[in-house]
Amino acid sequence: MADLERTCLYDLHVELGAKMVPFAGYEMPVQYPMGVLKEHLHCRAAAGLFDVSHMGQVLIRPLQGGIAVAAEAFETLVPQDLLALKEGRQRYTFFTNDAGGILDDLMVANRGDHLFTVTNAACKAADLAHMRAHLAATCAVEEVTDRALLALQGPEAERVLAALVPEAADMRFMDVAVVASDHGDLWLSRSGYTGEDGFEISVPEDRAADFARALLADDAVAPIGLGARDSLRLEAGLCLYGSDLGPETSPIAAGLGWAIQKARRRGGAREGGFPGAEKILSEMEDGTARRRIGLRPEGRAPMRPGTPIHAGAEGGAPIGEVTSGAYGPSVEAPISMAYVDAGHAAEGTVLYGEVRGKRLPARVAAMPFREAGYRK
Amino acid sequence: MKFTEEHEWLVADGNIVTVGITEHASEQLGDVVFVELPDAETTVSTDDEVAVIESVKAASEILAPLDGEIVEVNEAVVENPGLVNEDPLGDGWFFKMRIEDPSVLDELMDDAAYKKFIG
Numbered sequence: 001m002a003d004l005e006r007t008c009l010y011d012l013h014v015e016l017g018a019k020m021v022p023f024a025g026y027e028m029p030v031q032y033p034m035g036v037l038k039e040h041l042h043c044r045a046a047a048g049l050f051d052v053s054h055m056g057q058v059l060i061r062p063l064q065g066g067i068a069v070a071a072e073a074f075e076t077l078v079p080q081d082l083l084a085l086k087e088g089r090q091r092y093t094f095f096t097n098d099a100g101g102i103l104d105d106l107m108v109a110n111r112g113d114h115l116f117t118v119t120n121a122a123c124k125a126a127d128l129a130h131m132r133a134h135l136a137a138t139c140a141v142e143e144v145t146d147r148a149l150l151a152l153q154g155p156e157a158e159r160v161l162a163a164l165v166p167e168a169a170d171m172r173f174m175d176v177a178v179v180a181s182d183h184g185d186l187w188l189s190r191s192g193y194t195g196e197d198g199f200e201i202s203v204p205e206d207r208a209a210d211f212a213r214a215l216l217a218d219d220a221v222a223p224i225g226l227g228a229r230d231s232l233r234l235e236a237g238l239c240l241y242g243s244d245l246g247p248e249t250s251p252i253a254a255g256l257g258w259a260i261q262k263a264r265r266r267g268g269a270r271e272g273g274f275p276g277a278e279k280i281l282s283e284m285e286d287g288t289a290r291r292r293i294g295l296r297p298e299g300r301a302p303m304r305p306g307t308p309i310h311a312g313a314e315g316g317a318p319i320g321e322v323t324s325g326a327y328g329p330s331v332e333a334p335i336s337m338a339y340v341d342a343g344h345a346a347e348g349t350v351l352y353g354e355v356r357g358k359r360l361p362a363r364v365a366a367m368p369f370r371e372a373g374y375r376k
Numbered sequence: 377m378k379f380t381e382e383h384e385w386l387v388a389d390g391n392i393v394t395v396g397i398t399e400h401a402s403e404q405l406g407d408v409v410f411v412e413l414p415d416a417e418t419t420v421s422t423d424d425e426v427a428v429i430e431s432v433k434a435a436s437e438i439l440a441p442l443d444g445e446i447v448e449v450n451e452a453v454v455e456n457p458g459l460v461n462e463d464p465l466g467d468g469w470f471f472k473m474r475i476e477d478p479s480v481l482d483e484l485m486d487d488a489a490y491k492k493f494i495g
Contacts, residue, residue, distance in 0.1 A: 035406060035432075035461075036406055036407055036433070037407035037432055037458075038407075227406070227433065300409075301410055301428075301430065302410060302430055302435075304434075304435070326432065327409035327410065327430070329432075356428065356435075
């Protein structure tokens, strides 16, 4: 696999028997010998360890003044209220473009005197350029290149991590902390991409393999690959950038209006002021032509990305398309996300997915498909 | 037991041939979560798409290995697709077909040839 990068945990993945595949320019573990299905279930029942070191880690430091300078500058790129983001907390945000679409979705944390962001692997170079282009007047934008990123997810995650880092137990959902440990300075956040309680942990690269081994030494912890990461996030109703979100996706159509705080909405203290604001704020009031929905096929056949969605069992043009779809191991049924015309998006509506030439019924369903286990 | 290049195995009992996928194929596919089988009494030609299996990764078509008539399908794998991974050469069989001339199986790979084929 020429020209692909490797994370500092590559040797550990191979040692654990991972099947490595190209993903966002990296050779990443898609599954371990346990297999996607059992990895998924293990993460829900105990704890799973994920290598997400391919994701972007970036620090935003104000050149002068306090954190408010960085928060204010960052607010020109995202529709979130970052001035209200308290120290030690993080928030889900997305970079918007002038057309009112999404350039990437990311986490932004307030770490006292600077912001810390975690961005998608496939977008990280573009995100960095975007931030540098727009924040340079007031902030230093520093890519973190000497730290790995792990995620420990599942009901046993707190117990396992607290055995190594007791401070972890005091954190609640979306808290962040910098903690000195036997494995170097750890940057913790109580969050993840599985719908489970858990943590993302940034660890110095030269300590990462030992730290991962220390976590894996607990019987509750199994390594989890990208395959199960995808089915876990799908059950949790979480969007995947590049599939469910993109530069042409309105955050309102995507159902992400909840992530735009009052201060940035119409009539708010700092209304608008981000790329595409006019379009996005109008959509918040008027709605969008399409909407992201959850779908539960009535049969057993998964409806995969690209599956056309029809309003009826016969005739008519498609009214939408599946953007994510797979078998949900914990819901024990196929599940999908789709974008459909807003008139067909009501929960309970029966729609039809065209699978191998046959229109199969599927019901519009609430998301998440499975209740989240966040420790709020 | 005979094998096709499509990673199916065939076992003949007179004119009745039982068909499934090999262990190698089931490992490559990953966890199977959906199986759609043909109706019994369907007449098929070699390389017709007769069944669909979906794993956690992707959908794959199962092709008819020979000309003949489907006489029985394994409803157990439709109910429990995991059987394809647990016991691909046994309980994970897909269908039985009646063929005219069992000697056509002689042209398929035997165990040694299949092992060589998958390298």
